[in-house]
Amino acid sequence: MQTGRCICGGIIISFEGRPMVNVLCHCGVCRKLSGGPYSTNTCIPEQEFKLEKGIPKEYQFTGGSGNSVTIYFCDICSTLMYSKCANVTNGGFIIVVKTGVLSDQNALEENQPVLEIFTRNRVSWVQPLAGATQAEGSGSSQI
Ligand SMILES: [Zn+2]
Ligand SMILES: [Zn+2]
Numbered sequence: 001m002q003t004g005r006c007i008c009g010g011i012i013i014s015f016e017g018r019p020m021v022n023v024l025c026h027c028g029v030c031r032k033l034s035g036g037p038y039s040t041n042t043c044i045p046e047q048e049f050k051l052e053k054g055i056p057k058e059y060q061f062t063g064g065s066g067n068s069v070t071i072y073f074c075d076i077c078s079t080l081m082y083s084k085c086a087n088v089t090n091g092g093f094i095i096v097v098k099t100g101v102l103s104d105q106n107a108l109e110e111n112q113p114v115l116e117i118f119t120r121n122r123v124s125w126v127q128p129l130a131g132a133t134q135a136e137g138s139g140s141s142q143i
Contacts, residue, residue, distance in 0.1 A: 002042075003052070004101035006079035012053035013081055013097065015044045022099065023139070024113035024129060026121040029063060033071065033080055037123045040099040042111050046084070049095040056081055065138045088140060115139055 003014040023041045030039035056072035063069040063085065073080045082097045099111050116122075116132045117139035128134060 002107065003103050004081065004097060004107075005103055006054075006074035006077050006081060006101065008074060008077035008079075010054045010076050011051075011056050011074045011079070011081055013101070014050045014052050015048045015095070015097065016050075017044075017048050019044050019097075019111060020094070021115055022111045022113045023096075024116045024132065025118055026116070026123075026126075027118040028121065029061075029069075030118075031121075034098075037126050040108065040111070040113060042097040042099045042102070044095050044097060045087075046093040046095055049082075049097075065140065 001014050001016055003012060005012045019042045021043050023043060024038055025041055026038045031037060033039065057075040058070050058072055060068060060070045067086050069083055069085045071080060071083045079101060080098055081101055082095050084093050084095055087094045099108055113129055113132050115135065116129055117135045118137060119128070119134050120136045
Protein backbone atom coordinates (compact mmCIF):
# COMPACT_ATOMS: atom_id res chain seq x y z
CA MET A 1 0.00 0.00 0.00
CA GLN A 2 1.17 3.53 -0.72
CA THR A 3 -0.09 6.53 1.24
CA GLY A 4 -0.04 10.26 0.66
CA ARG A 5 -0.82 13.29 2.76
CA CYS A 6 -1.15 17.03 2.39
CA ILE A 7 1.14 19.51 4.11
CA CYS A 8 -1.16 20.03 7.12
CA GLY A 9 -2.12 16.36 7.44
CA GLY A 10 -5.84 17.04 7.09
CA ILE A 11 -6.11 14.84 3.99
CA ILE A 12 -4.64 11.33 3.81
CA ILE A 13 -5.06 9.01 0.84
CA SER A 14 -3.91 5.48 0.05
CA PHE A 15 -4.04 2.89 -2.69
CA GLU A 16 -3.33 -0.81 -3.06
CA GLY A 17 -1.26 -2.58 -5.66
CA ARG A 18 0.89 -1.28 -8.46
CA PRO A 19 -0.12 1.87 -10.36
CA MET A 20 -1.51 1.43 -13.89
CA VAL A 21 1.11 3.85 -15.13
CA ASN A 22 3.23 6.77 -13.97
CA VAL A 23 3.01 9.78 -16.26
CA LEU A 24 5.00 12.96 -16.60
CA CYS A 25 2.74 15.68 -18.07
CA HIS A 26 3.73 18.95 -19.71
CA CYS A 27 0.17 20.24 -20.33
CA GLY A 28 -0.83 23.81 -19.55
CA VAL A 29 -3.23 22.79 -16.79
CA CYS A 30 -0.57 20.77 -14.93
CA ARG A 31 1.77 23.71 -15.27
CA LYS A 32 -0.64 26.01 -13.47
CA LEU A 33 -1.60 23.43 -10.85
CA SER A 34 1.99 22.48 -10.04
CA GLY A 35 3.68 25.85 -10.49
CA GLY A 36 6.41 24.08 -12.47
CA PRO A 37 7.10 23.07 -16.08
CA TYR A 38 5.48 19.63 -15.70
CA SER A 39 3.70 17.36 -13.22
CA THR A 40 4.29 13.80 -12.07
CA ASN A 41 1.23 11.59 -11.87
CA THR A 42 0.49 8.11 -10.55
CA CYS A 43 -2.58 6.65 -12.26
CA ILE A 44 -4.59 4.03 -10.40
CA PRO A 45 -7.99 2.38 -10.92
CA GLU A 46 -10.72 4.01 -8.85
CA GLN A 47 -11.43 0.80 -6.91
CA GLU A 48 -7.83 0.67 -5.58
CA PHE A 49 -8.06 4.19 -4.18
CA LYS A 50 -9.09 5.12 -0.65
CA LEU A 51 -9.63 8.48 1.01
CA GLU A 52 -8.33 7.70 4.51
CA LYS A 53 -8.87 11.04 6.21
CA GLY A 54 -10.55 14.38 5.54
CA ILE A 55 -12.81 15.75 2.85
CA PRO A 56 -10.91 17.47 0.06
CA LYS A 57 -12.31 20.45 -1.78
CA GLU A 58 -13.28 19.72 -5.40
CA TYR A 59 -13.06 21.72 -8.59
CA GLN A 60 -14.35 20.46 -11.91
CA PHE A 61 -13.33 21.67 -15.36
CA THR A 62 -12.98 20.47 -18.95
CA GLY A 63 -9.48 19.15 -19.60
CA GLY A 64 -7.43 19.50 -22.76
CA SER A 65 -8.82 16.19 -24.02
CA GLY A 66 -12.37 17.61 -23.86
CA ASN A 67 -13.27 15.31 -20.96
CA SER A 68 -14.37 16.41 -17.52
CA VAL A 69 -11.65 16.47 -14.87
CA THR A 70 -12.19 16.97 -11.13
CA ILE A 71 -9.28 18.00 -8.94
CA TYR A 72 -9.19 17.39 -5.18
CA PHE A 73 -7.16 19.54 -2.82
CA CYS A 74 -6.91 20.41 0.85
CA ASP A 75 -8.99 23.51 1.64
CA ILE A 76 -6.71 24.36 4.57
CA CYS A 77 -3.17 24.04 3.16
CA SER A 78 -4.15 23.91 -0.57
CA THR A 79 -2.05 20.83 -1.42
CA LEU A 80 -3.35 19.31 -4.65
CA MET A 81 -3.78 15.60 -3.87
CA TYR A 82 -5.31 13.92 -6.92
CA SER A 83 -7.66 14.27 -9.82
CA LYS A 84 -10.35 12.03 -11.25
CA CYS A 85 -11.04 11.54 -14.92
CA ALA A 86 -13.00 9.16 -17.09
CA ASN A 87 -11.36 5.88 -18.06
CA VAL A 88 -12.26 5.82 -21.75
CA THR A 89 -11.43 2.14 -22.05
CA ASN A 90 -13.92 0.77 -19.51
CA GLY A 91 -16.35 3.58 -18.64
CA GLY A 92 -15.03 3.83 -15.06
CA PHE A 93 -12.75 6.41 -13.55
CA ILE A 94 -9.01 6.78 -13.12
CA ILE A 95 -7.61 8.45 -10.02
CA VAL A 96 -4.52 10.46 -10.86
CA VAL A 97 -2.52 10.89 -7.66
CA LYS A 98 0.06 13.68 -7.70
CA THR A 99 3.15 11.55 -7.13
CA GLY A 100 4.82 14.19 -4.97
CA VAL A 101 2.17 13.87 -2.21
CA LEU A 102 3.13 10.24 -1.55
CA SER A 103 4.64 10.04 1.91
CA ASP A 104 7.38 7.49 1.34
CA GLN A 105 10.72 9.18 0.72
CA ASN A 106 11.32 6.74 -2.15
CA ALA A 107 7.93 7.27 -3.79
CA LEU A 108 9.29 9.36 -6.65
CA GLU A 109 12.06 6.79 -7.22
CA GLU A 110 9.62 3.90 -7.25
CA ASN A 111 7.12 5.70 -9.45
CA GLN A 112 9.44 6.83 -12.21
CA PRO A 113 7.33 7.90 -15.21
CA VAL A 114 7.27 5.49 -18.16
CA LEU A 115 5.16 7.83 -20.29
CA GLU A 116 5.67 11.51 -21.02
CA ILE A 117 2.69 13.38 -22.47
CA PHE A 118 2.04 16.76 -24.09
CA THR A 119 5.71 16.83 -25.04
CA ARG A 120 4.85 19.48 -27.64
CA ASN A 121 4.64 21.90 -24.67
CA ARG A 122 7.94 20.82 -23.10
CA VAL A 123 10.21 23.77 -22.32
CA SER A 124 13.64 23.79 -23.94
CA TRP A 125 15.54 23.45 -20.64
CA VAL A 126 13.85 20.16 -19.70
CA GLN A 127 15.23 17.04 -21.40
CA PRO A 128 13.09 14.02 -22.41
CA LEU A 129 13.13 11.38 -19.70
CA ALA A 130 15.35 8.52 -20.85
CA GLY A 131 13.38 5.36 -21.48
CA ALA A 132 9.94 6.98 -21.24
CA THR A 133 7.51 6.69 -24.13
CA GLN A 134 7.01 10.12 -25.67
CA ALA A 135 3.58 11.40 -26.71
CA GLU A 136 3.04 14.83 -28.28
CA GLY A 137 -0.54 14.98 -27.03
CA SER A 138 -2.64 13.26 -24.39
CA GLY A 139 -1.13 9.83 -25.08
CA SER A 140 -4.47 8.26 -24.16
CA SER A 141 -3.83 5.28 -26.44
CA GLN A 142 -0.80 4.38 -24.31
CA ILE A 143 -2.63 4.27 -20.95
ZN1 LIG B 1 -3.85 20.12 4.25
ZN1 LIG C 1 -1.27 17.59 -17.55
